[in-house]
Amino acid sequence: MSKEKTIHTEIGSYISTLIRDHFGKGPTSAYVAFARPFITIHLRGFLTPTEKVLLKQKAPNQVLKIRDLLMKDLILEIKLGLWKIGELDVKEVYADWNLDNKSGMIIAVLNEETEQKNFEWPKDVDEKTFQEEIVRASIKAQKAPGGIDVYWLNDRTVLAERTEILVAVEKELIKNGFSEELKLAKRPLERKVLAEVQLETVLKRNIAETFVEWNFDTDKAYTVFILEPKK
Known part of the structure; x- marks a missing residue:
């Protein structure tokens, strides 16, 4: 396996485990795109049993608020984890969710200049x-x-x-x-x-x-x- 594929796999595995540990359930897949200084992790098959109940009760905004709060707590862990994986110096972390599709997106922006040649x-x-x-x-x-x-x-x-x-x-x-x-x-x-x-x-x-x-x-x-x- 190439170094590039290895780091993609390690990032996807790390993020999946981190979410599982903090949300109680992880995604079924985590697809990683990496072109410096951007890393995106597309999560699929991610909806916890509690969230399913809230969605049945027509409370999607409550689910989103809880996720946003949890993600704020995870930012430092994500930064540390990506540094350990490949000495990736993460400056910013963002997240958005599509509850209807049971999917999500995590964006990590590295602390380095953007090079158009990438x-x-x-x-x-x-x-x-x-x-x-x-x-x-x-x-x-x-x-x-x-x-x-x-x-x-x-x-x-x-x-x-x-x-x-x-x-x-x-x-x-x-x-x-x-x-x-x-x-x-x-x-x-x-x-x-x-x-x-x-x-x-x-x-x-x-x-x-x-x-x-x-x-x-x-x-x-x-x-x-x-x-x-x-x-």
Whole structure:
């Protein structure tokens, strides 16, 4: 097994075990994409018995709030674990969940510069047009981002980084302690507007899942698109 495959396997195994230890149940699979400085871990088959009960009682936001709280406690462990696996110096950790699909996404951003040479786009996909469609979606939801970069991590994973996205009312909500409520409102809205623009047309691929998470302190958002396999 190559060194690259080994580190992918070790990261997936580590994250699966960590989640199992803290949530009481782990995912059935953890698919890792790694292109410095980004690591994404796509979790599938993840829903605990307690969460199933809460979803039956129409309380998805309660599930999301609990997960967000648990993930905050796990950030230091994730940073330490990835350092032990490959001396990966993690700067930031993000997470988002799709309860309907029993899936989730963990994003780790390493403390190093982003090198464009690590991200080669397919020749049949126009990167600029793809960025323009994401900007169109951002305008529908709030406003055009101050900056946007999109990275093709591998054949199934595309990551977009947007900066300067918050509008004045959102900044006031964050300042007054309503960050969690804002995220719960923004997640479905962002997914909705991203589905309304022509991303799949540009990609010439169907998008299986979309995950979104924010760093309100730095006014930044990460969006990860999981693509369906080529037919």
